[in-house]
Amino acid sequence: MERIETEVLFRNPWHTYRRDRVRRKDGSEGFYFYVDHPSSVAVIGAFRDGTVLVQRTFRYLLGEWLPQVVLGHTRPEEDQAEEARRELLEETGFLAGEVLHLGDFTPYSGVSNEVCHVFLARDLEERGARPEVTEEMEVFRLSRGEARAFLHSGPLLDGQSLSAWALYEAWLEGREEAPEGEEGR
Amino acid sequence: MERIETEVLFRNPWHTYRRDRVRRKDGSEGFYFYVDHPSSVAVIGAFRDGTVLVQRTFRYLLGEWLPQVVLGHTRPEEDQAEEARRELLEETGFLAGEVLHLGDFTPYSGVSNEVCHVFLARDLEERGARPEVTEEMEVFRLSRGEARAFLHSGPLLDGQSLSAWALYEAWLEGREEAPEGEEGR
Numbered sequence: 001m002e003r004i005e006t007e008v009l010f011r012n013p014w015h016t017y018r019r020d021r022v023r024r025k026d027g028s029e030g031f032y033f034y035v036d037h038p039s040s041v042a043v044i045g046a047f048r049d050g051t052v053l054v055q056r057t058f059r060y061l062l063g064e065w066l067p068q069v070v071l072g073h074t075r076p077e078e079d080q081a082e083e084a085r086r087e088l089l090e091e092t093g094f095l096a097g098e099v100l101h102l103g104d105f106t107p108y109s110g111v112s113n114e115v116c117h118v119f120l121a122r123d124l125e126e127r128g129a130r131p132e133v134t135e136e137m138e139v140f141r142l143s144r145g146e147a148r149a150f151l152h153s154g155p156l157l158d159g160q161s162l163s164a165w166a167l168y169e170a171w172l173e174g175r176e177e178a179p180e181g182e183e184g185r
Numbered sequence: 186m187e188r189i190e191t192e193v194l195f196r197n198p199w200h201t202y203r204r205d206r207v208r209r210k211d212g213s214e215g216f217y218f219y220v221d222h223p224s225s226v227a228v229i230g231a232f233r234d235g236t237v238l239v240q241r242t243f244r245y246l247l248g249e250w251l252p253q254v255v256l257g258h259t260r261p262e263e264d265q266a267e268e269a270r271r272e273l274l275e276e277t278g279f280l281a282g283e284v285l286h287l288g289d290f291t292p293y294s295g296v297s298n299e300v301c302h303v304f305l306a307r308d309l310e311e312r313g314a315r316p317e318v319t320e321e322m323e324v325f326r327l328s329r330g331e332a333r334a335f336l337h338s339g340p341l342l343d344g345q346s347l348s349a350w351a352l353y354e355a356w357l358e359g360r361e362e363a364p365e366g367e368e369g370r
Contacts, residue, residue, distance in 0.1 A: 001245045012218045033197045060186045061298040105342040108293035113246040157290040159348035166347045
């Protein structure tokens with residue numbers, strides 16, 4: 001499928017809603033409607049003792065509290081590592097001495113062009129929580145096993161958090177396999 | 186945050202784009218823009234020998250081929266298990282004798298009300314692939330370890346597939362812990 005032209009249908013402070021006119025592989029033309037929202041971050045805040053920060057967030061669209069990691073919207077031109085640090089501080093009150101990029105995933109590839117950049121935040125220092133007015137959340141510090149179980153506690157799970165956690169587990173496994181791997185820092 | 190009223194801004198064959206007028210917790214009013222697209226399925230097709238079906242799908246919005254499991258849009262009033270069976274057949278050519286519900290996640294809870302229902306499909310019988318015209322994909326049958334590595338092969342990963350896979354791994358672990366657990370069927 002190829003883009004012939006793109007049209008802005010709606011613009012708001014958070015994203016742009018677009019309609020692209022496209023040419024399909026079979027030569028026919030069609031439309032593709034989507035959310036233009038290029039970037040975001042997911043942050044796993046981990047302490048030296050192996051505990052991690054997770055949260056329960058009220059999601060208006062689902063009408064439910066969801067088990068999550070720290071998630072935040074960013075702009076592509078921003079330094080994503082800095083944005084990860086800022087989001088973690090705003091949502092949990094912890095400032096990270098170090099942030100490590102674990103990889104990228106697309107949360108909703110059929111309807112949004114967003115790419116979520118996943119970071120591990122370490123060397124955490126408490127500075128006091130500063131939740132935003134529009135957000136409703138509770139923050140927890142759990143052992144790694146408890147955090148994993150928490151993210152799998154339903155009935156409804158949060159896909160972006162499960163994806164970020166999958167990248168974190170893959171990173172942990174890579175460290176365990178490496179001979180110089182030093183767990184937890 | 187509470188809904189005061191909802192307005193349809195755009196409707197297309199795939200979803201509805203809405204603006205809700207809302208009242209925030211602090212009493213102020215605001216708008217919430219989102220994709221109204223209530224349901225979908227993710228399907229992991231698994232064989233008796235432990236191999237699973239995965240695919241590489243071209244995603245127009247990202248301009249990339251992504252490593253995925255079977256994903257498909259559904260309507261809330263449909264039988265989600267039947268839709269999972271149909272999507273698997275359409276995308277891979279395999280008919281499932283049994284589908285098992287593993288859980289539900291929300292892929293993009295800030296901008297879409299979609300809930301993805303995850304299914305494990307077993308007792309697979311080949312009936313020949315029937316890919317849809319608009320889809321560009323390749324299907325692979327891989328060992329479980331290879332499939333996991335495939336879903337983690339970047340640069341860009343697919344969040345919905347990582348989430349579905351996390352539910353599959355949690356289900357597998359539950360079976361291993363159960364004394365009557367019988368691996369692979």
